Amino acid sequence: MSRLVRLLAGLLVAASSLWTAAEAASSTPATPTAILAAAPTADWVAIDPADLLVVDLQGGARVVIALADAFAPIHVANMRRLAHEHWYDELAVERVQDNYVTQWGDPDGKKRLPGDVVQTPPAEYERPAAGLQLQPLPYRDTYAPEVGVVSAFPVAKQGGSAWLTHCYGMVGVGRDLTPDTGSGAELYAVIGQPIRALDRNIALVGRVVGGMEALSSLPRGTGDLGFYTEAGQRRSIRQVRLGSDLPAAEQPRLQRLRPDSPTYRAWAQARANRQDSFFLRPAGAVDVCNVLPPVRSQPQ
Amino acid sequence: MSRLVRLLAGLLVAASSLWTAAEAASSTPATPTAILAAAPTADWVAIDPADLLVVDLQGGARVVIALADAFAPIHVANMRRLAHEHWYDELAVERVQDNYVTQWGDPDGKKRLPGDVVQTPPAEYERPAAGLQLQPLPYRDTYAPEVGVVSAFPVAKQGGSAWLTHCYGMVGVGRDLTPDTGSGAELYAVIGQPIRALDRNIALVGRVVGGMEALSSLPRGTGDLGFYTEAGQRRSIRQVRLGSDLPAAEQPRLQRLRPDSPTYRAWAQARANRQDSFFLRPAGAVDVCNVLPPVRSQPQ
Numbered sequence: 001m002s003r004l005v006r007l008l009a010g011l012l013v014a015a016s017s018l019w020t021a022a023e024a025a026s027s028t029p030a031t032p033t034a035i036l037a038a039a040p041t042a043d044w045v046a047i048d049p050a051d052l053l054v055v056d057l058q059g060g061a062r063v064v065i066a067l068a069d070a071f072a073p074i075h076v077a078n079m080r081r082l083a084h085e086h087w088y089d090e091l092a093v094e095r096v097q098d099n100y101v102t103q104w105g106d107p108d109g110k111k112r113l114p115g116d117v118v119q120t121p122p123a124e125y126e127r128p129a130a131g132l133q134l135q136p137l138p139y140r141d142t143y144a145p146e147v148g149v150v151s152a153f154p155v156a157k158q159g160g161s162a163w164l165t166h167c168y169g170m171v172g173v174g175r176d177l178t179p180d181t182g183s184g185a186e187l188y189a190v191i192g193q194p195i196r197a198l199d200r201n202i203a204l205v206g207r208v209v210g211g212m213e214a215l216s217s218l219p220r221g222t223g224d225l226g227f228y229t230e231a232g233q234r235r236s237i238r239q240v241r242l243g244s245d246l247p248a249a250e251q252p253r254l255q256r257l258r259p260d261s262p263t264y265r266a267w268a269q270a271r272a273n274r275q276d277s278f279f280l281r282p283a284g285a286v287d288v289c290n291v292l293p294p295v296r297s298q299p300q
Numbered sequence: 301m302s303r304l305v306r307l308l309a310g311l312l313v314a315a316s317s318l319w320t321a322a323e324a325a326s327s328t329p330a331t332p333t334a335i336l337a338a339a340p341t342a343d344w345v346a347i348d349p350a351d352l353l354v355v356d357l358q359g360g361a362r363v364v365i366a367l368a369d370a371f372a373p374i375h376v377a378n379m380r381r382l383a384h385e386h387w388y389d390e391l392a393v394e395r396v397q398d399n400y401v402t403q404w405g406d407p408d409g410k411k412r413l414p415g416d417v418v419q420t421p422p423a424e425y426e427r428p429a430a431g432l433q434l435q436p437l438p439y440r441d442t443y444a445p446e447v448g449v450v451s452a453f454p455v456a457k458q459g460g461s462a463w464l465t466h467c468y469g470m471v472g473v474g475r476d477l478t479p480d481t482g483s484g485a486e487l488y489a490v491i492g493q494p495i496r497a498l499d500r501n502i503a504l505v506g507r508v509v510g511g512m513e514a515l516s517s518l519p520r521g522t523g524d525l526g527f528y529t530e531a532g533q534r535r536s537i538r539q540v541r542l543g544s545d546l547p548a549a550e551q552p553r554l555q556r557l558r559p560d561s562p563t564y565r566a567w568a569q570a571r572a573n574r575q576d577s578f579f580l581r582p583a584g585a586v587d588v589c590n591v592l593p594p595v596r597s598q599p600q
Binding site for chain 2: 139140143168191193196199200216218220282285289
């Protein structure tokens with residue numbers, strides 16, 4: 001290309017190996033990418049394959065979801081059972097609503113839930129903040145007095161209560177009207193603007209940490225709420241497995257950046273204060289949804 | 301479907317004709333959709349086809365962009381000239397980065413800009429707040445002391461200065477490193493999480509008000525920053541026209557909800573305080589990116 005116009009030039013890392021997290025805290029403006037590249041191994045932690053739900057779509061695309069047992073234990077336990085019993089296999093993506101959600105499940109309602117699944121779980125929409133290792137973010141949030149991250153997840157907090165927030169890529173449990181809370185048989189992922197109005201109104205159960213584009217780039221449904229109008233438009237799901245139920249060679253080997261690490265703090269601060277060559281005016285703040293803890297493949 | 305699990309049941313409008321904007325202000329919880337459906341004609345205003353950029357992709361999809369002359373007049377004037385002179389025709393979508401942007405332009409940098417285009421416009425990243433009819437929103441924003449909407453656009457304000465914000469669907473001008481501001485030959489649309497860190501660092505020039513799914517559902521590029529690695533992967537642009545340059549029968553006939561109307565205020569308030577049958581706990585606030593003034597086709 002004769003004149004390569006590139007947005008967010010900050011992602012192009014020059015001399016990233018020169019940076020360390022410690023230097024990033026100095027007055028020299030390191031890019032977020034450079035800070036990540038310089039993270040010591042100890043700042044990354046492996047994600048147990050048992051905590052990953054692996055969704056293989058027909059056609060070969062794979063979506064990997066980190067499960068948030070700490071926030072919705074009964075819903076997530078249901079999902080573990082459904083995956084373990086192969087219940088999700090051959091279901092389909094039935095709804096893709098632009099700037100909203102991609103939803104998958106049993107569009108024709110033909111399958112009965114296994115007996116060991118809790119059919120009507122309690123409303124796991126929030127939980128006590130106590131016991132969570134919250135890395136708080138020092139920025140205003142529109143919806144909550146306090147926000148931060150726990151493990152790989154975005155979290156809001158008010159008083160003694162904490163809950164997951166509907167950022168891009170977060171996965172929730174489709175449900176009918178209250179008091180139904182959804183069993184975990186129907187799931188959705190946020191594919192646009194965060195839907196924070198749904199926070200504390202629905203159970204969030206995880207975050208897509210791999211293959212998000214397989215959900216976000218699907219054709220939008222043309223029916224009400226983005227439902228596909230014909231069964232043939234649905235993308236079939238080949239299988240859904242817990243990572244630990246896959247053969248060893250097929251298990252996802254992922255790492256997440258520890259929120260309590262110096263690298264995470266430096267990275268989030270740099271995301272809030274971009275001062276590299278592309279930026280004229282650092283924002284001075286960052287939305288919790290823009291600083292989800294990075295996840296990467298385990299280095300070879 | 302035997303059991304139709306539907307998210308955001310509030311979008312399903314029961315008896316919407318019973319609601320009026322005035323009633324919405326009462327204690328009865330109207331859905332945002334019901335409030336819109338009951339809007340009097342006077343609360344909608346036609347968008348002049350001369351203020352719309354119509355992007356026709358190969359294959360038939362049409363994207364319609366409302367131009368924001370009030371915020372980036374020189375960049376938008378360039379775009380008007382480029383469209384009027386058919387300069388954009390046969391360019392292509394060259395970059396789709398998940399949860400970031402879809403970008404289109406002249407990927408091979410082969411085309412020279414016409415002589416009447418300002419090659420290096422000034423940095424139209426913010427403007428005086430005076431003279432804008434800002435409908436403020438009474439909610440906290442992470443990035444700015446004040447936010448609201450002007451015409452069809454989301455706006456932030458600090459002191460005497462105002463700027464457009466990088467919400468889903470907003471359109472900006474690709475540029476190289478500072479002091480380059482981009483000519484308007486390369487454009488992008490936000491297809492994920494708002495990129496508010498780019499606010500005041502790049503020229504925003506409009507908002508996609510039709511056909512957004514044609515940009516957001518494209519296959520993601522696998523190169524750095526989501527660039528397509530092979531020319532054959534690019535989606536070609538058949539033509540780009542100002543709405544007013546199209547034959548009358550082909551011109552988009554759109555209306556936007558007036559931000560200073562009772563309906564807009566009631567709608568935004570309802571979006572911030574969902575109390576319909578799906579919601580247990582109203583958020584009490586809403587992000588500016590979640591209350592972009594609605595745009596609809598002109599009723600027949």
